[in-house]
Amino acid sequence: MDKGRVVVSWTGGKDGCFACYRAISKGFEVSHLLNFREIQRRGSHDISPDLVYAQAEALGIPLIHKDFVSYEQEFKKVVRNLRDSGEKIDGAVFGHIDTHKNLVDRICGELGLELIMPLWQRNSEQIINDLIDSGFEAILLSVKADLLGKEWLGRKINENFIRDLKNHNPSIDPCGENGEFHTFVTDGPLFKNKIKVMESEMVLRGGYWFLEISKFNVEKK
Incomplete structure:
Protein backbone atom coordinates (compact mmCIF):
# COMPACT_ATOMS: atom_id res chain seq x y z
CA MET A 1 0.00 0.00 0.00
CA ASP A 2 1.41 3.39 -1.02
CA LYS A 3 1.55 5.64 2.03
CA GLY A 4 3.10 8.59 0.21
CA ARG A 5 6.40 9.95 -1.04
CA VAL A 6 9.10 10.80 1.48
CA VAL A 7 12.62 12.17 1.76
CA VAL A 8 15.16 10.46 4.02
CA SER A 9 17.73 12.24 6.18
CA TRP A 10 20.90 10.40 5.16
CA THR A 11 24.37 10.38 6.73
CA GLY A 12 25.55 7.11 5.19
CA GLY A 13 25.33 5.35 8.55
CA LYS A 14 23.27 2.43 9.78
CA ASP A 15 20.45 4.28 11.58
CA GLY A 16 19.28 6.41 8.66
CA CYS A 17 19.65 3.46 6.30
CA PHE A 18 17.69 1.10 8.54
CA ALA A 19 14.99 3.75 9.09
CA CYS A 20 14.75 4.10 5.30
CA TYR A 21 14.35 0.33 4.98
CA ARG A 22 11.63 0.26 7.63
CA ALA A 23 9.76 3.12 5.95
CA ILE A 24 9.88 1.39 2.55
CA SER A 25 8.70 -1.84 4.20
CA LYS A 26 5.67 0.04 5.53
CA GLY A 27 4.71 1.26 2.06
CA PHE A 28 6.40 4.65 1.76
CA GLU A 29 8.09 5.58 -1.52
CA VAL A 30 11.46 7.33 -1.17
CA SER A 31 11.82 10.34 -3.45
CA HIS A 32 15.32 11.45 -2.42
CA LEU A 33 18.04 10.90 0.16
CA LEU A 34 19.09 14.21 1.75
CA ASN A 35 22.68 14.48 2.95
CA PHE A 36 23.94 17.57 4.79
CA ARG A 37 27.47 18.48 5.87
CA GLU A 38 28.29 21.29 8.26
CA ILE A 39 30.50 23.96 6.70
CA GLN A 40 32.03 25.20 9.96
CA ARG A 41 33.51 21.94 11.18
CA ARG A 42 34.03 18.32 10.27
CA GLY A 43 31.93 16.15 12.57
CA SER A 44 32.57 12.68 13.91
CA HIS A 45 30.10 11.18 11.41
CA ASP A 46 31.23 13.30 8.50
CA ILE A 47 31.42 10.97 5.49
CA SER A 48 32.90 12.01 2.15
CA PRO A 49 30.20 13.07 -0.36
CA ASP A 50 31.78 10.65 -2.86
CA LEU A 51 30.90 7.77 -0.53
CA VAL A 52 27.30 8.81 0.05
CA TYR A 53 26.82 9.38 -3.68
CA ALA A 54 28.17 5.85 -4.21
CA GLN A 55 25.60 4.54 -1.72
CA ALA A 56 22.82 6.36 -3.57
CA GLU A 57 24.04 4.85 -6.85
CA ALA A 58 24.14 1.38 -5.27
CA LEU A 59 20.61 1.90 -3.90
CA GLY A 60 19.21 3.44 -7.08
CA ILE A 61 17.75 6.40 -5.14
CA PRO A 62 18.59 10.05 -6.03
CA LEU A 63 20.67 11.91 -3.44
CA ILE A 64 20.91 15.63 -2.75
CA HIS A 65 24.03 16.76 -0.89
CA LYS A 66 24.25 20.23 0.65
CA ASP A 67 26.74 21.99 2.89
CA PHE A 68 25.04 23.94 5.65
CA VAL A 69 25.43 26.58 8.30
CA SER A 70 21.93 25.84 9.69
CA TYR A 71 20.74 22.24 9.21
CA GLU A 72 17.14 23.26 9.83
CA GLN A 73 17.14 26.07 7.27
CA GLU A 74 18.92 24.01 4.62
CA PHE A 75 16.60 21.03 5.10
CA LYS A 76 13.51 23.21 4.69
CA LYS A 77 15.02 24.93 1.65
CA VAL A 78 15.74 21.61 -0.09
CA VAL A 79 12.22 20.27 0.50
CA ARG A 80 10.63 23.53 -0.69
CA ASN A 81 12.81 23.48 -3.82
CA LEU A 82 11.76 19.88 -4.53
CA ARG A 83 8.11 20.82 -4.19
CA ASP A 84 8.58 23.90 -6.38
CA SER A 85 10.05 21.63 -9.07
CA GLY A 86 6.88 19.52 -9.01
CA GLU A 87 7.88 16.77 -6.59
CA LYS A 88 5.19 15.47 -4.24
CA ILE A 89 6.76 15.18 -0.78
CA ASP A 90 4.44 13.91 1.97
CA GLY A 91 6.83 13.02 4.77
CA ALA A 92 10.39 12.84 6.06
CA VAL A 93 12.22 9.84 7.52
CA PHE A 94 14.83 10.20 10.27
CA GLY A 95 16.97 7.54 11.95
CA HIS A 96 17.10 9.20 15.37
CA ILE A 97 16.74 6.91 18.38
CA ASP A 98 16.84 9.21 21.42
CA THR A 99 17.84 12.70 20.27
CA HIS A 100 16.82 15.66 18.05
CA LYS A 101 13.07 15.00 18.32
CA ASN A 102 12.19 18.66 18.94
CA LEU A 103 14.22 19.75 15.92
CA VAL A 104 12.67 17.33 13.44
CA ASP A 105 9.20 17.91 14.93
CA ARG A 106 9.60 21.60 14.20
CA ILE A 107 10.99 21.06 10.68
CA CYS A 108 8.18 18.71 9.69
CA GLY A 109 5.53 20.87 11.35
CA GLU A 110 6.58 23.95 9.41
CA LEU A 111 6.72 22.02 6.13
CA GLY A 112 3.49 20.11 6.70
CA LEU A 113 5.34 16.79 6.47
CA GLU A 114 4.52 13.54 8.21
CA LEU A 115 7.35 12.78 10.65
CA ILE A 116 8.50 9.16 10.31
CA MET A 117 10.94 7.84 12.94
CA PRO A 118 10.93 4.03 12.78
CA LEU A 119 13.71 3.62 15.38
CA TRP A 120 12.52 6.19 17.91
CA GLN A 121 13.08 5.05 21.53
CA ARG A 122 13.64 1.45 20.55
CA ASN A 123 16.21 -0.66 22.39
CA SER A 124 19.67 -0.13 20.87
CA GLU A 125 20.74 -3.76 21.05
CA GLN A 126 17.48 -4.86 19.44
CA ILE A 127 18.01 -2.35 16.61
CA ILE A 128 21.49 -3.75 15.96
CA ASN A 129 20.21 -7.33 16.02
CA ASP A 130 17.37 -6.44 13.63
CA LEU A 131 19.83 -4.66 11.33
CA ILE A 132 22.03 -7.76 11.17
CA ASP A 133 19.07 -10.14 10.78
CA SER A 134 17.73 -8.01 7.91
CA GLY A 135 20.98 -8.53 5.99
CA PHE A 136 22.63 -5.12 6.22
CA GLU A 137 26.41 -4.82 6.23
CA ALA A 138 28.03 -1.82 7.90
CA ILE A 139 31.53 -0.96 9.10
CA LEU A 140 32.85 1.39 11.77
CA LEU A 141 34.08 4.57 10.10
CA SER A 142 34.93 6.60 13.20
CA VAL A 143 35.38 5.86 16.91
CA LYS A 144 35.81 8.05 19.97
CA ALA A 145 39.50 7.67 20.79
CA ASP A 146 39.15 7.62 24.58
CA LEU A 147 36.66 4.73 24.39
CA LEU A 148 37.70 2.65 21.38
CA GLY A 149 41.11 2.22 19.76
CA LYS A 150 41.89 2.48 16.06
CA GLU A 151 41.77 -1.32 15.79
CA TRP A 152 37.97 -0.99 15.84
CA LEU A 153 37.95 0.98 12.58
CA GLY A 154 36.64 -1.01 9.64
CA ARG A 155 35.05 -3.65 11.86
CA LYS A 156 31.82 -5.12 10.54
CA ILE A 157 28.64 -4.80 12.57
CA ASP A 173 25.65 2.04 23.63
CA PRO A 174 25.36 -0.78 21.03
CA CYS A 175 24.18 1.78 18.44
CA GLY A 176 26.79 4.37 19.40
CA GLU A 177 23.92 6.68 20.30
CA ASN A 178 26.15 8.78 22.56
CA GLY A 179 28.69 9.44 19.82
CA GLU A 180 30.95 6.50 20.70
CA PHE A 181 31.22 5.43 17.05
CA HIS A 182 29.74 6.03 13.61
CA THR A 183 29.18 3.65 10.73
CA PHE A 184 29.01 3.35 6.96
CA VAL A 185 26.62 0.92 5.25
CA THR A 186 28.15 -1.05 2.38
CA ASP A 187 25.37 -3.50 1.50
CA GLY A 188 21.89 -4.66 2.42
CA PRO A 189 18.46 -5.65 1.12
CA LEU A 190 17.85 -2.19 -0.37
CA PHE A 191 21.14 -2.23 -2.30
CA LYS A 192 21.18 -3.19 -5.98
CA ASN A 193 25.00 -3.16 -5.84
CA LYS A 194 27.46 -3.26 -2.95
CA ILE A 195 30.37 -1.03 -1.97
CA LYS A 196 33.80 -2.54 -1.44
CA VAL A 197 36.51 -0.54 0.33
CA MET A 198 39.83 -0.88 -1.50
CA GLU A 199 42.19 1.59 0.18
CA SER A 200 41.99 3.52 3.45
CA GLU A 201 44.06 5.03 6.24
CA MET A 202 43.50 5.64 9.95
CA VAL A 203 43.63 9.27 11.06
CA LEU A 204 43.31 10.78 14.56
CA ARG A 205 41.43 14.09 14.52
CA GLY A 206 39.44 15.99 17.14
CA GLY A 207 39.40 13.13 19.64
CA TYR A 208 38.18 10.58 17.08
CA TRP A 209 39.90 7.92 15.03
CA PHE A 210 38.67 8.04 11.42
CA LEU A 211 38.91 5.49 8.64
CA GLU A 212 39.51 7.74 5.65
CA ILE A 213 38.57 5.79 2.54
CA SER A 214 40.58 6.84 -0.50
CA LYS A 215 39.50 4.14 -2.95
CA PHE A 216 36.35 2.05 -3.26
CA ASN A 217 34.38 0.15 -5.88
CA VAL A 218 30.66 -0.22 -6.50
CA GLU A 219 30.29 -3.87 -7.44
CA LYS A 220 27.52 -6.15 -8.67
CA LYS A 221 26.03 -8.45 -6.05
Whole structure:
Protein backbone atom coordinates (compact mmCIF):
# COMPACT_ATOMS: atom_id res chain seq x y z
CA MET A 1 0.00 0.00 0.00
CA ASP A 2 1.41 3.39 -1.02
CA LYS A 3 1.55 5.64 2.03
CA GLY A 4 3.10 8.59 0.21
CA ARG A 5 6.40 9.95 -1.04
CA VAL A 6 9.10 10.80 1.48
CA VAL A 7 12.62 12.17 1.76
CA VAL A 8 15.16 10.46 4.02
CA SER A 9 17.73 12.24 6.18
CA TRP A 10 20.90 10.40 5.16
CA THR A 11 24.37 10.38 6.73
CA GLY A 12 25.55 7.11 5.19
CA GLY A 13 25.33 5.35 8.55
CA LYS A 14 23.27 2.43 9.78
CA ASP A 15 20.45 4.28 11.58
CA GLY A 16 19.28 6.41 8.66
CA CYS A 17 19.65 3.46 6.30
CA PHE A 18 17.69 1.10 8.54
CA ALA A 19 14.99 3.75 9.09
CA CYS A 20 14.75 4.10 5.30
CA TYR A 21 14.35 0.33 4.98
CA ARG A 22 11.63 0.26 7.63
CA ALA A 23 9.76 3.12 5.95
CA ILE A 24 9.88 1.39 2.55
CA SER A 25 8.70 -1.84 4.20
CA LYS A 26 5.67 0.04 5.53
CA GLY A 27 4.71 1.26 2.06
CA PHE A 28 6.40 4.65 1.76
CA GLU A 29 8.09 5.58 -1.52
CA VAL A 30 11.46 7.33 -1.17
CA SER A 31 11.82 10.34 -3.45
CA HIS A 32 15.32 11.45 -2.42
CA LEU A 33 18.04 10.90 0.16
CA LEU A 34 19.09 14.21 1.75
CA ASN A 35 22.68 14.48 2.95
CA PHE A 36 23.94 17.57 4.79
CA ARG A 37 27.47 18.48 5.87
CA GLU A 38 28.29 21.29 8.26
CA ILE A 39 30.50 23.96 6.70
CA GLN A 40 32.03 25.20 9.96
CA ARG A 41 33.51 21.94 11.18
CA ARG A 42 34.03 18.32 10.27
CA GLY A 43 31.93 16.15 12.57
CA SER A 44 32.57 12.68 13.91
CA HIS A 45 30.10 11.18 11.41
CA ASP A 46 31.23 13.30 8.50
CA ILE A 47 31.42 10.97 5.49
CA SER A 48 32.90 12.01 2.15
CA PRO A 49 30.20 13.07 -0.36
CA ASP A 50 31.78 10.65 -2.86
CA LEU A 51 30.90 7.77 -0.53
CA VAL A 52 27.30 8.81 0.05
CA TYR A 53 26.82 9.38 -3.68
CA ALA A 54 28.17 5.85 -4.21
CA GLN A 55 25.60 4.54 -1.72
CA ALA A 56 22.82 6.36 -3.57
CA GLU A 57 24.04 4.85 -6.85
CA ALA A 58 24.14 1.38 -5.27
CA LEU A 59 20.61 1.90 -3.90
CA GLY A 60 19.21 3.44 -7.08
CA ILE A 61 17.75 6.40 -5.14
CA PRO A 62 18.59 10.05 -6.03
CA LEU A 63 20.67 11.91 -3.44
CA ILE A 64 20.91 15.63 -2.75
CA HIS A 65 24.03 16.76 -0.89
CA LYS A 66 24.25 20.23 0.65
CA ASP A 67 26.74 21.99 2.89
CA PHE A 68 25.04 23.94 5.65
CA VAL A 69 25.43 26.58 8.30
CA SER A 70 21.93 25.84 9.69
CA TYR A 71 20.74 22.24 9.21
CA GLU A 72 17.14 23.26 9.83
CA GLN A 73 17.14 26.07 7.27
CA GLU A 74 18.92 24.01 4.62
CA PHE A 75 16.60 21.03 5.10
CA LYS A 76 13.51 23.21 4.69
CA LYS A 77 15.02 24.93 1.65
CA VAL A 78 15.74 21.61 -0.09
CA VAL A 79 12.22 20.27 0.50
CA ARG A 80 10.63 23.53 -0.69
CA ASN A 81 12.81 23.48 -3.82
CA LEU A 82 11.76 19.88 -4.53
CA ARG A 83 8.11 20.82 -4.19
CA ASP A 84 8.58 23.90 -6.38
CA SER A 85 10.05 21.63 -9.07
CA GLY A 86 6.88 19.52 -9.01
CA GLU A 87 7.88 16.77 -6.59
CA LYS A 88 5.19 15.47 -4.24
CA ILE A 89 6.76 15.18 -0.78
CA ASP A 90 4.44 13.91 1.97
CA GLY A 91 6.83 13.02 4.77
CA ALA A 92 10.39 12.84 6.06
CA VAL A 93 12.22 9.84 7.52
CA PHE A 94 14.83 10.20 10.27
CA GLY A 95 16.97 7.54 11.95
CA HIS A 96 17.10 9.20 15.37
CA ILE A 97 16.74 6.91 18.38
CA ASP A 98 16.84 9.21 21.42
CA THR A 99 17.84 12.70 20.27
CA HIS A 100 16.82 15.66 18.05
CA LYS A 101 13.07 15.00 18.32
CA ASN A 102 12.19 18.66 18.94
CA LEU A 103 14.22 19.75 15.92
CA VAL A 104 12.67 17.33 13.44
CA ASP A 105 9.20 17.91 14.93
CA ARG A 106 9.60 21.60 14.20
CA ILE A 107 10.99 21.06 10.68
CA CYS A 108 8.18 18.71 9.69
CA GLY A 109 5.53 20.87 11.35
CA GLU A 110 6.58 23.95 9.41
CA LEU A 111 6.72 22.02 6.13
CA GLY A 112 3.49 20.11 6.70
CA LEU A 113 5.34 16.79 6.47
CA GLU A 114 4.52 13.54 8.21
CA LEU A 115 7.35 12.78 10.65
CA ILE A 116 8.50 9.16 10.31
CA MET A 117 10.94 7.84 12.94
CA PRO A 118 10.93 4.03 12.78
CA LEU A 119 13.71 3.62 15.38
CA TRP A 120 12.52 6.19 17.91
CA GLN A 121 13.08 5.05 21.53
CA ARG A 122 13.64 1.45 20.55
CA ASN A 123 16.21 -0.66 22.39
CA SER A 124 19.67 -0.13 20.87
CA GLU A 125 20.74 -3.76 21.05
CA GLN A 126 17.48 -4.86 19.44
CA ILE A 127 18.01 -2.35 16.61
CA ILE A 128 21.49 -3.75 15.96
CA ASN A 129 20.21 -7.33 16.02
CA ASP A 130 17.37 -6.44 13.63
CA LEU A 131 19.83 -4.66 11.33
CA ILE A 132 22.03 -7.76 11.17
CA ASP A 133 19.07 -10.14 10.78
CA SER A 134 17.73 -8.01 7.91
CA GLY A 135 20.98 -8.53 5.99
CA PHE A 136 22.63 -5.12 6.22
CA GLU A 137 26.41 -4.82 6.23
CA ALA A 138 28.03 -1.82 7.90
CA ILE A 139 31.53 -0.96 9.10
CA LEU A 140 32.85 1.39 11.77
CA LEU A 141 34.08 4.57 10.10
CA SER A 142 34.93 6.60 13.20
CA VAL A 143 35.38 5.86 16.91
CA LYS A 144 35.81 8.05 19.97
CA ALA A 145 39.50 7.67 20.79
CA ASP A 146 39.15 7.62 24.58
CA LEU A 147 36.66 4.73 24.39
CA LEU A 148 37.70 2.65 21.38
CA GLY A 149 41.11 2.22 19.76
CA LYS A 150 41.89 2.48 16.06
CA GLU A 151 41.77 -1.32 15.79
CA TRP A 152 37.97 -0.99 15.84
CA LEU A 153 37.95 0.98 12.58
CA GLY A 154 36.64 -1.01 9.64
CA ARG A 155 35.05 -3.65 11.86
CA LYS A 156 31.82 -5.12 10.54
CA ILE A 157 28.64 -4.80 12.57
CA ASN A 158 27.82 -8.43 13.36
CA GLU A 159 27.18 -10.73 16.32
CA ASN A 160 30.88 -10.78 17.19
CA PHE A 161 30.93 -6.98 17.25
CA ILE A 162 28.12 -6.83 19.82
CA ARG A 163 29.83 -9.44 22.00
CA ASP A 164 33.25 -7.77 21.78
CA LEU A 165 31.79 -4.33 22.47
CA LYS A 166 30.13 -5.59 25.66
CA ASN A 167 33.36 -7.24 26.78
CA HIS A 168 35.41 -4.14 26.01
CA ASN A 169 33.15 -1.61 27.73
CA PRO A 170 29.56 -2.48 28.73
CA SER A 171 28.67 1.21 29.10
CA ILE A 172 29.03 1.86 25.34
CA ASP A 173 25.65 2.04 23.63
CA PRO A 174 25.36 -0.78 21.03
CA CYS A 175 24.18 1.78 18.44
CA GLY A 176 26.79 4.37 19.40
CA GLU A 177 23.92 6.68 20.30
CA ASN A 178 26.15 8.78 22.56
CA GLY A 179 28.69 9.44 19.82
CA GLU A 180 30.95 6.50 20.70
CA PHE A 181 31.22 5.43 17.05
CA HIS A 182 29.74 6.03 13.61
CA THR A 183 29.18 3.65 10.73
CA PHE A 184 29.01 3.35 6.96
CA VAL A 185 26.62 0.92 5.25
CA THR A 186 28.15 -1.05 2.38
CA ASP A 187 25.37 -3.50 1.50
CA GLY A 188 21.89 -4.66 2.42
CA PRO A 189 18.46 -5.65 1.12
CA LEU A 190 17.85 -2.19 -0.37
CA PHE A 191 21.14 -2.23 -2.30
CA LYS A 192 21.18 -3.19 -5.98
CA ASN A 193 25.00 -3.16 -5.84
CA LYS A 194 27.46 -3.26 -2.95
CA ILE A 195 30.37 -1.03 -1.97
CA LYS A 196 33.80 -2.54 -1.44
CA VAL A 197 36.51 -0.54 0.33
CA MET A 198 39.83 -0.88 -1.50
CA GLU A 199 42.19 1.59 0.18
CA SER A 200 41.99 3.52 3.45
CA GLU A 201 44.06 5.03 6.24
CA MET A 202 43.50 5.64 9.95
CA VAL A 203 43.63 9.27 11.06
CA LEU A 204 43.31 10.78 14.56
CA ARG A 205 41.43 14.09 14.52
CA GLY A 206 39.44 15.99 17.14
CA GLY A 207 39.40 13.13 19.64
CA TYR A 208 38.18 10.58 17.08
CA TRP A 209 39.90 7.92 15.03
CA PHE A 210 38.67 8.04 11.42
CA LEU A 211 38.91 5.49 8.64
CA GLU A 212 39.51 7.74 5.65
CA ILE A 213 38.57 5.79 2.54
CA SER A 214 40.58 6.84 -0.50
CA LYS A 215 39.50 4.14 -2.95
CA PHE A 216 36.35 2.05 -3.26
CA ASN A 217 34.38 0.15 -5.88
CA VAL A 218 30.66 -0.22 -6.50
CA GLU A 219 30.29 -3.87 -7.44
CA LYS A 220 27.52 -6.15 -8.67
CA LYS A 221 26.03 -8.45 -6.05
